[in-house]
Amino acid sequence: MRTQVGIVGAGPAGLLLSHLLHLQGIESVVLERRSRDHAEGRVRAGVLEQGTTDTLVEAGVGERLLREGLPHEGIELRFGGAGHRIAFEKLVPGHVITVYGQQEIVKDLIAARLAAGGDVRFEVDDVALHDVDSGRPYLTFGGERLDCDFIVGCDGFHGVSRPSIPPGVLTTYEREYPFAWLGVLARVRPSADELIYARTERGFALHSMRSPEISRFYLQVSPDEDLAAWPDERVWDELKTRLETVPGFTLTTGEIIDKGVTPMRGFVAEPMQYGRLFLAGDAAHIVPPTGAKGLNLAVADVRVLTRALAHRYETGSADLLDGYSRACLRRVWRAQHFSWWMTTLLHTFDTDDPYARRLQTSHLEYVTSSEAAARTLAENYVGLPYEPGD
Ligand code: FAD
Numbered sequence: 001m002r003t004q005v006g007i008v009g010a011g012p013a014g015l016l017l018s019h020l021l022h023l024q025g026i027e028s029v030v031l032e033r034r035s036r037d038h039a040e041g042r043v044r045a046g047v048l049e050q051g052t053t054d055t056l057v058e059a060g061v062g063e064r065l066l067r068e069g070l071p072h073e074g075i076e077l078r079f080g081g082a083g084h085r086i087a088f089e090k091l092v093p094g095h096v097i098t099v100y101g102q103q104e105i106v107k108d109l110i111a112a113r114l115a116a117g118g119d120v121r122f123e124v125d126d127v128a129l130h131d132v133d134s135g136r137p138y139l140t141f142g143g144e145r146l147d148c149d150f151i152v153g154c155d156g157f158h159g160v161s162r163p164s165i166p167p168g169v170l171t172t173y174e175r176e177y178p179f180a181w182l183g184v185l186a187r188v189r190p191s192a193d194e195l196i197y198a199r200t201e202r203g204f205a206l207h208s209m210r211s212p213e214i215s216r217f218y219l220q221v222s223p224d225e226d227l228a229a230w231p232d233e234r235v236w237d238e239l240k241t242r243l244e245t246v247p248g249f250t251l252t253t254g255e256i257i258d259k260g261v262t263p264m265r266g267f268v269a270e271p272m273q274y275g276r277l278f279l280a281g282d283a284a285h286i287v288p289p290t291g292a293k294g295l296n297l298a299v300a301d302v303r304v305l306t307r308a309l310a311h312r313y314e315t316g317s318a319d320l321l322d323g324y325s326r327a328c329l330r331r332v333w334r335a336q337h338f339s340w341w342m343t344t345l346l347h348t349f350d351t352d353d354p355y356a357r358r359l360q361t362s363h364l365e366y367v368t369s370s371e372a373a374a375r376t377l378a379e380n381y382v383g384l385p386y387e388p389g390d
Pocket residue numbers: 008009010011012013014031032033034039043044045046047102127154155156157158159160260261262280281282283289291292293294295298
């Protein structure tokens with residue numbers, strides 16, 4: 001079997017890449033280890049930058065997103081017994097974020113690929129990459145062989161693509177955080193119209209949502225937290241303690257329909273290319289979720305890569321492909337810094353002493369009282385513009 005671009009992983013990066021390549025007349029095959037149900041059911045990110053929404057809409061896969069996605073013009077930072085709004089409409093006019101679940105994007109993309117006759121294979125075992133530093137790379141899986149012009153590793157942080165690059169080629173940068181997020185999805189109307197990022201002495205909490213009927217919450221917990229220690233009553237008690245800190249705010253509780261623990265880490269592998277293998281999305285970089293950047297970075301990567309591959313097929317020139325890693329890493333490092341900054345601003349660290357807590361309070365007060373500081377948060381949160389041509 002042969003194709004132009006072999007894609008490992010049917011997360012947002014792999015599926016969107018396959019769809020964007022199709023729009024450029026470039027063939028691909030997507031190989032996914034998990035079942036379609038599993039890929040469509042995984043609850044993860046939910047905040048889309050304007051550029052991500054525009055990319056999906058322009059690519060013809062934004063119809064349901066425009067109908068069901070919730071545009072937000074601000075977020076609240078809650079600390080010290082008060083809420084402080086970061087008003088995008090004033091600070092970054094014309095920019096909104098859209099709240100729409102990552103698994104809904106995955107569903108929309110799978111439907112679009114299949115409707116266009118795209119080749120997306122689920123429950124594919126033992127994917128392995130071969131000869132990626134030659135002109136004829138190929139993939140093997142479940143006894144089959146797929147010859148490709150190029151291979152793109154979109155298989156997330158724990159995938160096979162990055163580890164198949166020989167030792168010594170990549171430089172990796174990593175930061176582990178001494179906590180994790182317990183995420184829950186609940187069948188209950190959101191208790192506020194906007195997202196609430198709350199810093200408390202007991203740790204961070206986030207109020208988010210998916211629809212007028214479904215809420216999403218996160219709690220800072222210890223890195224090795226056992227889910228079994230979090231029955232629903234404890235989750236609600238802790239969310240109430242951390243969120244009901246301003247006069248008049250009551251958290252509405254309801255049925256919890258999904259629960260999971262996500263470790264927090266920053267990670268970057270450089271370069272994002274080895275021979276004819278390109279890495280995109282979480283396969284190349286991870287951010288702690290506080291800045292809501294992971295999914296948006298994956299979309300930005302595949303935009304750049306699509307243009308570079310299209311240029312290569314149209315002109316025969318590998319110039320843009322050779323510049324892929326450099327073009328992405330600038331945005332990747334901006335997101336690393338922003339995510340680290342938001343994480344540091346809002347979480348409790350076991351190493352905190354009273355001095356560190358006072359610094360954090362001062363920082364939060366500055367961000368919520370200085371227009372310049374608030375704008376720094378807002379412009380990063382809604383997403384910096386793509387570079388010309390990306
Ligand atoms: P992924 O979505 O991870 O997709 C990779 C795909 O590759 C998966 O479908 C996987 O099954 C497949 N795969 C892996 N290995 C193989 C293999 N060997 N062969 C074939 N297929 C393979 N970001 C936020 O902004 N907010 C959040 O709340 C948030 N929560 C998250 C929770 C979890 C548990 C995780 C892991 C990530 C979360 N993120 C969050 C980050 C965000 O979801 C990711 O940045 C985004 O999913 C990146 O998309 P991707 O396509 O690069 O990778």
